[in-house]
Every structure is written in structure tokens, then in C-alpha cells.
Amino acid sequence: MATERRRDQALARRAASVSGVATPRQKAVGRKVVTAVPRHPDPHHRAIIERELTELDEECARFRRLLQRLGAARRAKKDTGAILGELGTSVLHLHVHTKGLDELIDDLE
Secondary structure, eight states, rough: OHHHHHHHHHHHHHTTTTTOOOOOEEETTTTTTEEEOOSOOOHHHHHHHHHHHHHHHHHHHHHHHHHHHHHHHHHHHOOOHHHHHHHHHHHHHHHHTTTTTTHHHHHHH
């Protein structure tokens, strides 16, 4: 679990600490600083992004199931505390999976 957490954090920082993944480099162009992003990620980088997208899909499905359980529990007037706790955990997990993901997806183009 600890290695997954470190990998997730690395991906959230644009995979800067994952070996074999190119990181964007900044260069000065006139008075502006431009970040050069690799247009075609290497296969290792692509595999990491694809794995992250798969895990995001699984967590989204878990979140949807929890929402359905919450609705059913509310309709049945049952205690929803445990489900709400799981939803909070799922939201946090989704936040970790999506932080910086838009930039990683841009690298796939």
C-alpha cells in the first residue's frame, strides 16, 4: 500500500519521481519561460498513465455503487454513517487520482 501511495503522489506531481519518465523542462524564450512537454511519451510513461486511468475508472465505479447504497439506505430510513464515511474516503481517493491527471492525459496526444 505504501508503494502505491508513493506512486500516486508521484503521478500527481506529473510523474517527476518515477524513473524512466521524462519530465517537462523549462527554457527561456525571449522574456518568457516555456515548459517543453514531451509530445510522445515513452512506453513506460504511457503504461503508467494507462494504469492510473484504469484505477480511476475502478474508483469511479466504487463511488457510484456507494451513492446507490446511500440512496437505498435513505429510502429505507437506515443509518447512513458508514456509507458516508466510505464516500468521504472515495472522494479523497478520487482527488489523489485526478490531481495533475489532465496534464498527464495531454502527454498522450
